[in-house]
Amino acid sequence: MKRVSAKGLVVFVVALSLAFAVTAFADEKLPVFKVGDTIYVCACGESCPCHNTISRSEGRCKCGKPLAKTTVTKVEGDRLFAKVDGVEQAFSTKAK
Numbered sequence: 071m072k073r074v075s076a077k078g079l080v081v082f083v084v085a086l087s088l089a090f091a092v093t094a095f096a097d098e099k100l101p102v103f104k105v106g107d108t109i110y111v112c113a114c115g116e117s118c119p120c121h122n123t124i125s126r127s128e129g130r131c132k133c134g135k136p137l138a139k140t141t142v143t144k145v146e147g148d149r150l151f152a153k154v155d156g157v158e159q160a161f162s163t164k165a166k
Contacts, residue, residue, distance in 0.1 A: 103142050103150045103163060110137035111161060113154045124150075124161050 103109070112123040112131045120131040129137050144151040148164050 103145055105142050105145060107142045108139065109142060109150075109152060110139055111152055111154060111159070113138035122161055124163070 108126075110125045110128055112118060112120045112133075112135070114121055114131060114133060114135055118131070118133055120133050123131050123137065125137055128139070131137060138154055140152045140154055142150050142152055143158060148162060149160050150163055151158050151160050153159075
């Protein structure tokens with residue numbers, strides 16, 4: 071039987087630790103939205119760099135304008151839909 075060197079053991083332990091770390095962080099839950107949830111979104115329009123901003127609490131966009139209060143009308147995969155100024159808009163729920 072061949073003996074394992076100390077260097078080989080260290081490499082094995084590091085690789086195993088990285089595998090567990092990747093699994094732990096990949097399992098983080100993304101925010102879950104349901105139809106009817108109250109959310110606050112950027113209502114500046116597509117030309118605004120923060121047009122995809124979503125929050126569960128009142129606040130301001132990065133552009134400084136207040137977030138608009140609305141409700142989730144539809145959820146499809148990693149996208150949610152909400153009416154902003156009478157027009158349904160899609161927002162991504164993926165974390166950046």
